[in-house]
Each structure stands twice: as structure tokens, then as C-alpha cells.
Amino acid sequence: MQVKCTRIATDAPSRVDLCHNAPFLRIFSLSASDTPTFAGPSLQAIREAHARIAPHIEETQVMISYPLDELAGALLYFKCENLQLSGSFKIRGACNAVFSLSEAEASRGVVTHSSGNHGAALALAAQMRGIRAWVVMPRNAPQVKVRAVEAYGADISFCEPTLAAREAAAAELLRSTGGTLIHPYDDDRVIAGQGTAALEFLEEIPDLDIICAPVSGGGLLSGTAIAAKSLRPEIMVFGCEPLNADDAARSLAAGHLEPGSDRFTIADGLRATLAPRTFAILRERVDRILLSTEEEIVQAMRLLTEHLRVTVEPSGAVAAAPALHKQIEGEELRIGIILSGGNLDPDTIPAAPDPRARAEYRKPQEER
Amino acid sequence: MQVKCTRIATDAPSRVDLCHNAPFLRIFSLSASDTPTFAGPSLQAIREAHARIAPHIEETQVMISYPLDELAGALLYFKCENLQLSGSFKIRGACNAVFSLSEAEASRGVVTHSSGNHGAALALAAQMRGIRAWVVMPRNAPQVKVRAVEAYGADISFCEPTLAAREAAAAELLRSTGGTLIHPYDDDRVIAGQGTAALEFLEEIPDLDIICAPVSGGGLLSGTAIAAKSLRPEIMVFGCEPLNADDAARSLAAGHLEPGSDRFTIADGLRATLAPRTFAILRERVDRILLSTEEEIVQAMRLLTEHLRVTVEPSGAVAAAPALHKQIEGEELRIGIILSGGNLDPDTIPAAPDPRARAEYRKPQEER
Numbered sequence: 001m002q003v004k005c006t007r008i009a010t011d012a013p014s015r016v017d018l019c020h021n022a023p024f025l026r027i028f029s030l031s032a033s034d035t036p037t038f039a040g041p042s043l044q045a046i047r048e049a050h051a052r053i054a055p056h057i058e059e060t061q062v063m064i065s066y067p068l069d070e071l072a073g074a075l076l077y078f079k080c081e082n083l084q085l086s087g088s089f090k091i092r093g094a095c096n097a098v099f100s101l102s103e104a105e106a107s108r109g110v111v112t113h114s115s116g117n118h119g120a121a122l123a124l125a126a127q128m129r130g131i132r133a134w135v136v137m138p139r140n141a142p143q144v145k146v147r148a149v150e151a152y153g154a155d156i157s158f159c160e161p162t163l164a165a166r167e168a169a170a171a172e173l174l175r176s177t178g179g180t181l182i183h184p185y186d187d188d189r190v191i192a193g194q195g196t197a198a199l200e201f202l203e204e205i206p207d208l209d210i211i212c213a214p215v216s217g218g219g220l221l222s223g224t225a226i227a228a229k230s231l232r233p234e235i236m237v238f239g240c241e242p243l244n245a246d247d248a249a250r251s252l253a254a255g256h257l258e259p260g261s262d263r264f265t266i267a268d269g270l271r272a273t274l275a276p277r278t279f280a281i282l283r284e285r286v287d288r289i290l291l292s293t294e295e296e297i298v299q300a301m302r303l304l305t306e307h308l309r310v311t312v313e314p315s316g317a318v319a320a321a322p323a324l325h326k327q328i329e330g331e332e333l334r335i336g337i338i339l340s341g342g343n344l345d346p347d348t349i350p351a352a353p354d355p356r357a358r359a360e361y362r363k364p365q366e367e368r
Numbered sequence: 369m370q371v372k373c374t375r376i377a378t379d380a381p382s383r384v385d386l387c388h389n390a391p392f393l394r395i396f397s398l399s400a401s402d403t404p405t406f407a408g409p410s411l412q413a414i415r416e417a418h419a420r421i422a423p424h425i426e427e428t429q430v431m432i433s434y435p436l437d438e439l440a441g442a443l444l445y446f447k448c449e450n451l452q453l454s455g456s457f458k459i460r461g462a463c464n465a466v467f468s469l470s471e472a473e474a475s476r477g478v479v480t481h482s483s484g485n486h487g488a489a490l491a492l493a494a495q496m497r498g499i500r501a502w503v504v505m506p507r508n509a510p511q512v513k514v515r516a517v518e519a520y521g522a523d524i525s526f527c528e529p530t531l532a533a534r535e536a537a538a539a540e541l542l543r544s545t546g547g548t549l550i551h552p553y554d555d556d557r558v559i560a561g562q563g564t565a566a567l568e569f570l571e572e573i574p575d576l577d578i579i580c581a582p583v584s585g586g587g588l589l590s591g592t593a594i595a596a597k598s599l600r601p602e603i604m605v606f607g608c609e610p611l612n613a614d615d616a617a618r619s620l621a622a623g624h625l626e627p628g629s630d631r632f633t634i635a636d637g638l639r640a641t642l643a644p645r646t647f648a649i650l651r652e653r654v655d656r657i658l659l660s661t662e663e664e665i666v667q668a669m670r671l672l673t674e675h676l677r678v679t680v681e682p683s684g685a686v687a688a689a690p691a692l693h694k695q696i697e698g699e700e701l702r703i704g705i706i707l708s709g710g711n712l713d714p715d716t717i718p719a720a721p722d723p724r725a726r727a728e729y730r731k732p733q734e735e736r
Contacts, residue, residue: 067519082677144674151435302714306512309450309679309710342677346670 039280040222041188043230046195053095053193056128060084060197062204065307073329077208078304078320079201082312082342087148088269089197089220089340090121090184096193097182098125106131109179113137113159113166116145117269117341118184123154134177136169138162142268144345163260163273185219186275195223201336202231208336210328212319215239215248215289216270218278220340225285238328239282239289240319242266242297247273249289252282266294269315269341290328292321300324304339316341407648408590409556411598414563421463421561424496428452428565430572433675441697445576446676447569450684450710455516456637457565457588457708458489458552464561465550466493474499477547481505481527481534484513485637485709486552491522502545504537506530510636512713531628531641553587554643563591569704570599576704578696580687583607583616583657584638586646588708593653606696607650607657608687610634610665615641617657620650634662637683637709658696660689668692672707684709 041049063078081089098110109132112122119135126133133154137146138161149156159169174181183190197220198211211228215221218239225237241248244263251258251274260273274282292300297314300321304312312320320337322328328335409417431446449457466478477500480490487503494501501522505514506529517524527537542549551558565588566579579596583589586607593605609616612631619626619642628641642650660668665682668689672680680688688705690696696703 087677305679305712305714309455309712311673311677311679344673344677346673 038284040226041192045192046199046227049096049192050196050199052099056095057091058084059200063308068307072323074333074335076323077205077336079338081197082310082316082339086121086124087341087343088117090117092196093190093193094121094125097189098129100189105180110182111170111173111179112182113170114184116141120148122182123149123152127152134173136166142345144343185217186277191219191223194220195227197338198224198227209334210236211336212238212240213338214318214340215241217272218274218282222278222281229285236287239286240322241289241291242270243291243293245270246291249291267315267318290322296321296325311342311344312339313341313344406652408594409560413560414567414595417464417560418564418567420467424463425459426452427568431676436675440691442701442703444691445573445704447706449565450678450680450707454489454492455709455711456485458485460564461558461561462489462493465557466497468557473548478550479538479541479547480550481538482552484509488516490550491517491520495520502541504534510713512711553585554645559587559591562588563595565706566592566595577702578604579704580606580608581706582686582708583609585640586642586650590646590649597653604655607654608690609657609659610638611659611661613638614659617659635683635686658690664689664693679710679712680707681709681712
């Protein structure tokens, strides 16, 4: 693993300072070598998912910004899943799952639990196939996400904001409807669908050195890691997580699943925890987890708003925060960042966290 | 003129309610008929401008949103000039002007005065051609716009926020540098460049019934009106203006140039006033000016942020505000809206103006 860091350091010797949040990290298992068969769906499954969902989704654009490159000290490529249908990458996995169902299964509808984006995506995917959808949402889900699920015609059941309450409510719905559970991330069809974002990303920008995706339950990061490491074995795959919801970092460091954090994070979409399925995939294929503070997440949102002129929700900015705060840098380093969602309630746009962040931006530092 | 309104009413008889802000309006002169030669650049000049600038600018995308269609009671098409290079349509006119200069002229650089977006655009266009640019900016220009002009390498001179102070400072720069003035709107090269946005728009969506563009100095609206009325004589061209900066509405109603308003508007890009050149074009080619309150402008920004997931500055949302507040509606009416800019300082994102607006949104009214 350190070999790879050195390789990048050799390629871009000027300002390389990978991994400066090392206290939070350790080296996970290698992606190649001693694992003969990998966990999770294959690259082929991701390619099939892409063929299945392509008629229904957007091939989202990749944006760049010279001021953000300068600020980051690296070459940043942003895959704009915030501009995806339903406002997030979640439509990829939901569509793949819904259009994989048999006619008989589909006729009984689909059920899920979601803090928001997966619920909206499943509602839309069900609408596209013309079937019913039931969505369990926590009572504290952002209003903008509740509105989206409603708008796509799903039935909503509200529950307490705990994983146990969500799962109990979903189980009851499954019993009463006979529908199929489409889990937000603990499902190979969903993981394969989420992997199509990285597939498109690397088809457009084949020479990325690093790809960063947010991690919550691990569906997007799993699909990203499978697609990216299969297409380009030398790429580094970084998961990005709020410091206040750092269960993936802790789980990978400990080698077993750790419980979720009870601290608050503005990144409401990243409060879920890994499943055994996604944990196994991440152990094999993900190089590091990078953590960001709440202030760094907010500042990343603001920088993206200013320079890309797109709306990014807090969870959607988490994969951008490490590069924008020089956790990863290197003059010629090509960093791909998945902006995972844009469902931001205008009422909740956060204010500036710290005037110094702005001052730093105005005069980028040569060296930290 | 009323015939056209009736035509649209006939096409879409259900909820047509054009022109409900009639107290602010009157019918201007017709666009066809009794004017044998039109003022301003020709469609051919706009086509030539497009060929000249196409290698340097983005062909911006057109977005749609079903929830916004439902809210508006019409079919809305948004031309995303907020995602244009430099963050606004202004790069079109600036590029056309800069790349029209002779080598000798270009070598002495370009000068302008601008509250922001034109200054940034001219700075970028000059950088593209490798020549110098001097920009006079009012002291109260938004910081995000000042940063952009700086980032593109132009020299900035600050002045008092009046047209007279701007023009005096620019005149002094012209004397001292020998450069060429590229006026933000009182220039046929600039107007032809701005018209390329409507050219692209109608090439992509040829059957628009209405096209809405913001009006300040009138460059974008002039170019839009020339392109749109030339390509599709039956289209209606609406200029959109803050009620608090309504000089275009007053001037067109009075038949002569009226002074600017001294009221404050959040739409900082729309505080300029028409020039005789743009006034002449608008009289011939623009059907109406629609006015929006400050609250309507802010609400439009918020709706665009939520549903299109793009950043729109206040001035950039002014052309969307009338349709989003049902000043124009009709079930099958195809309304093209130019979102003119996205240079929004994250520090100045306005808060919700009125909780009722949100409540109304959650349950769209069938009839007003």
C-alpha cells in the first residue's frame, strides 16, 4: 500500500502530502494479490446493470474548475451525480434492482427504508416501470427528500430515526404487501447499479489516479471500488466519511463491523452503517477512508456552489472535502470525485463556518 | 399584439392567464409590419458570432423539471447560462468582441466597466486571446465577482457605484492605455454575441411559444429578441426585470429612455439602464416586460436550487420568476427561460422570504 503512495509521490514530487489524517487511518488489506475471488458483484454485473439502466438514467457530466484545481493543488474531476435523475446516484441502483425483477415480482411492488435519496430513487424507478413502491422514512428526514418521494408517487411510512425501527417497519410492509425489499445498499443488484457511475467516470477520464466516493452503508463505495479496481488496477479508491459518522473508518481499522456514531452530522445521507456485504467488499478493494469535519464539509459545499455553480447536498460534498482541504494533493494527481447528490433543502443551506476558511481561499497557501 | 395573446389562449384554453401584471405594462410596438429595417445586428451577425466564439465557449444545456412545470402550469425550458464559462452568458458577447478585434487593436488590450459578470467575462476572453484587460468595478460589487475578475488576470479599478463614475474611470483608462472599450451592452458585437444563447436555445427547442430573458442594459434581451424573432417570427419575447429596477418597463411604456430606479434590488446584475441602441432594438422586437418583486426573485432562486440543482444568482433567476409565479401560464405553453448567471457568493444566499410561499409550493393551487 505504501508503495502506491510512493509511486504517486514519485510522479508528482512537488507538493505530495497524501494521508495527512493518518491518526484516523491505517492501511487496509491490499486490493490485488491474496484474494482469489472477490466479494460482491463482478465488473460484468456492473456492465449489465449499465446496459439495463442506460435508457432510464442520465449519463451525468464530469465538471472541472481551474480555481478548485489551484486550491486543491491537484487536478480534480467531478462526476455530477447531483444532476442525476432523482437528484442522486441512487437511481442507478434502484433502477437496476427494479428492472431486474420478474413480472410476477414486479406486480407486487417494492418496499424500502431510506433517509431519503434511495427512497426517492426507488419511487421514481417504480414509477418508470409502472409498479407500486412503499418507502419507510425516519421522521427527521429532510423535507426536500420527503417531498421528492411523495412527488414520485410512493407511499410513505414514517418511523423513529433508528435502523431497528426502519427495518421493523419495512418488515411489516413486506408482510402486508408481498412486495420485494430493495435494500438501500445490502443488495448486489443495488451495488452493481451504483458501480455504473464509476464505469462512466473511467470511460470518460480513463487515467484517474484516485477515485473518491462517500461511504455510508457502502453501496456506492462498493460499486465504485469494484468498477474502478477492475478497470484500472493501479487506481486508488478512497472512501470519504464525516468524522462524526466514522463507522466505516473504525470498522475497517478494527477488522470487524463497528457500531454507528451517535454524534450529529450535517451529512444526513451518511448516517447509515456498513452491512457485512459491503464491509467485505470495502476490505478487499478500498485503499483508505478519509474523514472530514463538519466545517470542512460545509466549506466544500460552498466552494462547489461558487465554482461549479451546482447544488450539492452535504452528503454529496463529503467526497470533495478531503481534496479541497489538501488531505490528498499532488501537482499532476488526477483525482476523480463523485458528487453523490444535490437534494438540498434551500431552508437548510448552512452559513459560513469560519471566516478563516474564506481568507485562506483568497490566498491559497503554497505549503501547508 | 393582443392577437398573439389570443392565439396562445386558443392553443391552451385551460389556465391561460397571460399578462396579469398589466398595470405595469402596455403594449409596445409590433415586431413585424411597419419597420422595414431593424435596429441592431442582424441574424447573420449572430450566426457569425456563434461561429467565432463556438471554439471558446460552452454550448450550455437546456434543463427541464416536472415539478416546476406543475408549479408553473406550463412547460418550462431553462437554458443554463449559469453553467457557462465565467458563470454567465456575458462570455458570449465578450468573446465575440475580443475575437473581432484586429491584431493591432488587440495588442493594446481592452477596457470595460461592469458590476461584475461582464468584467469577468471580458477578463477571460482577453486571457483566451492572450491580451490585457482593464476592468472598472463599483466598490459595492459582490466579492465573488471581484474574485472572478482577479482570477482571470485583469487589472481592476474600483469606482463609486454610479454610471457616471464608471464611465469617467473607463474613459481615463482608455486614454492612458490606448485600449479598446468593450461596453457591457452598448455595442453591436456584444449584442450579437449575447444573441447566440437564443440561437442555440431555438436550435435545441424550436417550438418555444415564449422566450424570457432578463433585462438590465439590454444586451442579452436585444440579442435574444433579434435571434428569436428572426428564427421564429411568431414567438413572444418577454424581458424580465425586478420591480425595483424597472427602467426598461418604464422606458418602453413612455416611449423614451427613463432614468434608473434608486430602489435596492438583490439582482445586482440588473441595476444598469438601457442605452439608446438597446432601447431601439427592444421597442421593435420585445413584446412585454414582466416585473418581479424581490420576494418573487428569491423564491425563484430557491425553486431552481431545489429542482434543477444548479446555482443561479439573483439576476439569473429574474427571467424565471414570472413563470414560476404564474404571470405567464397555459397548459401546453412552451416557455424558454434564460438563466443568465450563476455567480452567487455563498455568503449572500438569501433566506426564505415568506413561509407562505413554501406552503403554497407544497400544495400547488389549481386556480389562482
